[in-house]
Amino acid sequence: MVFLSQGIRGLIAAVLLCAGIMPAQANDSMAEIGAGGLVLARSDLIAMEKETLYLSMDEVRVDYVFRNDSDRVIETVVAFPMPDIKVDPYGGDWAIPRYEDNFLGFSVEAGGRRIEPRLQQRAYAAGVDVTxxxxxxxxxxxxxxxxxxxxxxxxxxxxxxxxxxxxxxxxANRDAATGRYIDPVEPAWTLKTTYWWTMTFPANAEIAVRHRYQPAVGGSAGLFFLTGDPAQPVDSGYVQDYCMDRSFLNAVERRQKTADANSIGYTEARLSYVLTTGANWAGPIGDFRLVVDKGSTKNLVSFCGEGVKKTGPTTFEMRKKDFWPERDMHVLFVVGHSLQ
Structure with missing residues (x-):
């Protein structure tokens, strides 16, 4: 979300820089697109007291508690920037959950009441608005x-x-003989989508905000981070993005060795969450809680975090006080599949 007191034009110019598309790695790979949370334009009056971020392959859910520390009611425009969609038929496949304007199934509520946000869509080509x-x-x-x-x-x-x-x-291609453009003519612009609404923050009071959506989870047929190269058996980019350690890699190796006749092996799923663009409120996040759910005990998960604890058969948790986000979240799921 973005909190801005200026007009919508300035709002959209700011928030549409928040998310981008990760390129597909191969023909049998679907590229994830990273969405994020509520992006607050610089404010010395509204603090984020709590944030609980839940990440799974099926749902991203974020619960916030904001506090207006001023003696006056603050009414602002709030926005959620959807990931950019590069409409390029030659650019690969993206893991878009649904083919409609609200392609992540985004919903939001404040103070326990559902909000119906407005939709803003713009098209850009070569950095120019061609709407x-x-x-x-x-x-x-x-x-x-x-x-x-x-x-x-x-x-x-x-x-x-x-x-x-x-x-x-x-x-578009031209006919060699006539020089005329011929079908098919394919789209090449970038679609930028933002949901926005107005919201009131009562004076000297807290307000709870929740939003949720279905993440655009990328995937690959097989485990792309295993290179097959004895000199460098694990892709270094994966190690950096997902903080894959020896215990995780050993677990992957054990799972592959023990796969039985009813298993069709393991694939990978990748989730990105834009966390850093949200750090614009007054002070750090007072109480930050991250929950990552791997979905099944058959699956494995790897992500970067400090003090991560296993809290259930499929869940892992990290808690921080006075937290400043310094990097975006990238979560790698190794997913087990069965024929039964």
């Missing part, structure tokens, strides 16, 4: 209802298509 250009051309901004389909150019002139191509908004 108006697409609207004039009669092209919808969001292709998610019909993901990957070519654009209907039946109502566009050759000059209009040429202009869209020149500005990097679409891909």
């Amino acid at each position: 108006a250009m697409l609207e004039v051309a009669g092209i919808g901004l969001s292709p998610l209802d019909d993901f990957g389909s070519p654009i209907d150019t039946s109502g566009l002139s050759q000059a209009a298509i040429a202009d869209l191509v020149a500005r990097g908004v679409v891909f």
Whole structure:
């Protein structure tokens, strides 16, 4: 979320820098896209007293307790920036949970009451806002209802298509003989989506806020971090992102060796959570609690954290006082599969 007292235009310009897409690694890999939490524009009046962050392959759920330490009621615009979607038919596959505007199934409530946020969508190509250009051309901004389909150019002139191509908004090929653009014409813009609403913070009081969504979990058919290279058997990028230690790798090795005839082996799932962009409130997070749920006792999990404790058959917890987020969260799940 972003708390801003200025207009929506300034809000959107700020929050749309928050999340990006991680590239696909191979044809049998789905790339995760990292969303995050509530991003507070710099405020010396609103403090985050508590945050509980729950991460699993099925749900991201964040519970906050904010406190307005001032003697006046504060009413601000609040926003949740969805991850950017690069609409590129040649750029790989992304693990989008649902093909609709609310592609993460985002919902939010404050003080126990459901909030219906407004939707803001913009299209960008080469860093330029091309929303108006697409609207004039009669092209919808969001292709998610019909993901990957070519654009209907039946109502566009050759000059209009040429202009869209020149500005990097679409891909199109020309007929070698006639020089005319021919179908299919493919989208090439980046879709930026933000949900926003207004919210009141009572004077000298706390307010509880919860939001949840289905994460865009990336995955691979197999374990990509095992390179097969005796000189460097584990991918160094994975080690850095997920803090994979020897005990985790030993557990992976044991699971693979003991897989029985009813098992189809292990695959990996990857979840990213944008944590650092939220550190804009008054002071650190007073009480921060992270819960990671691996979903099944058949699965393994690795992520970076200090003082992590196992709290249940599938859950792990980290707690911090006066916490400043210094890095984003990346969670690697090694998922066991069975034929039964």
